[in-house]
Amino acid sequence: MATQKTLGESLREHGVTRRGFLKFCAATASMMALPPTMTSAIAAALDKARRPSVIWLSFQECTGCTESLTRSHSPTVENLILDIISLDYHHTLQAASGDAAEEARLAAMKENWGSYLVVVDGSLPGPGSNMGYSTIAGHSNLDILKETVEGAAAVVAVGTCAAFGGLPRAYPNPTGAVAVQDIITNKPIINVSGCPPIPTVITGVLAQYLTFGTLPEMDDYKRPLAFFGQSIHDRCYRRPFYDKGLFAETFDDEGAKAGWCLYRLGCKGPSTYNACATMRWNAGTSWPVESGHPCLGCSEPDFWDAGGFYQALSVPTANATHTLAVAGVAGAVVGGVAAAVAKKQQRHAVADREPVTIEQLEQRL
Amino acid sequence: MSGPESISLAVEVPKVAQEWGNSLPILHEVRHALERLATTGVPGIIDLGAIPFGPGDEARLLARLGRGEVEAVIHALGETRIWESAVPAVWLIDHYNAEGERIALHIEIDRIPSLLLTQPEDLAEATARLDGILDGEGGAGASA
Ligand code: SF4
Ligand code: SF4
Numbered sequence: 005m006a007t008q009k010t011l012g013e014s015l016r017e018h019g020v021t022r023r024g025f026l027k028f029c030a031a032t033a034s035m036m037a038l039p040p041t042m043t044s045a046i047a048a049a050l051d052k053a054r055r056p057s058v059i060w061l062s063f064q065e066c067t068g069c070t071e072s073l074t075r076s077h078s079p080t081v082e083n084l085i086l087d088i089i090s091l092d093y094h095h096t097l098q099a100a101s102g103d104a105a106e107e108a109r110l111a112a113m114k115e116n117w118g119s120y121l122v123v124v125d126g127s128l129p130g131p132g133s134n135m136g137y138s139t140i141a142g143h144s145n146l147d148i149l150k151e152t153v154e155g156a157a158a159v160v161a162v163g164t165c166a167a168f169g170g171l172p173r174a175y176p177n178p179t180g181a182v183a184v185q186d187i188i189t190n191k192p193i194i195n196v197s198g199c200p201p202i203p204t205v206i207t208g209v210l211a212q213y214l215t216f217g218t219l220p221e222m223d224d225y226k227r228p229l230a231f232f233g234q235s236i237h238d239r240c241y242r243r244p245f246y247d248k249g250l251f252a253e254t255f256d257d258e259g260a261k262a263g264w265c266l267y268r269l270g271c272k273g274p275s276t277y278n279a280c281a282t283m284r285w286n287a288g289t290s291w292p293v294e295s296g297h298p299c300l301g302c303s304e305p306d307f308w309d310a311g312g313f314y315q316a317l318s319v320p321t322a323n324a325t326h327t328l329a330v331a332g333v334a335g336a337v338v339g340g341v342a343a344a345v346a347k348k349q350q351r352h353a354v355a356d357r358e359p360v361t362i363e364q365l366e367q368r369l
Numbered sequence: 370m371s372g373p374e375s376i377s378l379a380v381e382v383p384k385v386a387q388e389w390g391n392s393l394p395i396l397h398e399v400r401h402a403l404e405r406l407a408t409t410g411v412p413g414i415i416d417l418g419a420i421p422f423g424p425g426d427e428a429r430l431l432a433r434l435g436r437g438e439v440e441a442v443i444h445a446l447g448e449t450r451i452w453e454s455a456v457p458a459v460w461l462i463d464h465y466n467a468e469g470e471r472i473a474l475h476i477e478i479d480r481i482p483s484l485l486l487t488q489p490e491d492l493a494e495a496t497a498r499l500d501g502i503l504d505g506e507g508g509a510g511a512s513a
Contacts, residue, residue: 022488024445031472240422
């Protein structure tokens, strides 16, 4: 199947010239934040790379991450899906539905056991939560995730929801949402956070994995350092104003018009690690701080609950109760669901996955 | 019901374009690369996509570098526009994809941008390609 050919072979078959390939590699180096002198090394590696099978699972999310990916300009999503990766299952993008879709996932798993990538967007109701909050084909997100990840080489958690719980986990976390890394502990995980992540960062991480065949170097939050290695603040073009103490105080004062630093308007750039300041959005057009809005810190854990978006970083927040409140909600879970979940700890076979029942769906926390 | 067009908007454009001071360091980097090329023959390349430019910085940098005598366009997976700046050996390499979106912008400091050179892999196939063309001539020219 798709995994048999190298990328170089498939590109040549499609009539891509050597210059075209080198250009593609130059753009890939740029995307991976690698020095342009790496282009020939990337070309050599990509030429030999085989296309891994990719299974994309979508849980509690707004589809913004997929939306972001399909707006990716480099390489185009068509290139990525057709030429580089073999996307065997994607809820939102695939044409198949119902049983055919689920069978495609199981078939891809079987054929590529041990070597496929699982990409997840969205958080999922964790153990002890009402599984009815998010299901696929009648099965809980938790079961689908565990089953799919079992034969995976690595898991890529795309977006702040999958990486850290995101909006679904915001106080008071009504669905008991957890991140992928809270559930999966026995497989390598790459967190590509952002709400949504920058499209070129999503494709860049996949390209990086393909190029080097190994996991990228990561920070303490399991984010690839090539993209999350520097803070927004360190790469912000307004930084000279911060250093001089020149701050906009309102969105329309003279300082704002002169392009001064947005720190006092709540900019979380100093504590946020992401690539917006250099990669920008919409094919490099602009990014939030360039259009006059402070960074919200969307690639950081719990950014939804980190105080007001428009409060300066040093202003203390009144959110100390967050952890306690979540623990309280999780503790109130109805026994029946917990028992059903416990039973499903058994290993993968489809027959073992018990569909969520109507009663469970109707349960309220 | 009144539509959005009924909302009066005023777009304020600053009279003087803001100078963020980010193009000057690039020019210094280019200068170092030029010196290295002249003394050691080692070329250099700068990825402008990775520079934290403010609005207008890129345009200012390109304007300062100016345009020289040579221009080229490569048609491969979209266009790549290449031109020598007014400073000899300082080239701008502007890559676009098939949808016409920019995918990278580089400054290359070299006697000729590497992408313009015929690639060794293509050179290996060149004779075979020409033989194919000659065969297509029906052999008349070849036997003469
Ligand atoms: S606008 Fe934000 S990221 Fe930029 S310098 Fe100011 S505080 Fe830092
Ligand atoms: S500027 Fe900040 S909040 Fe905005 S997208 Fe980038 S990291 Fe997220």
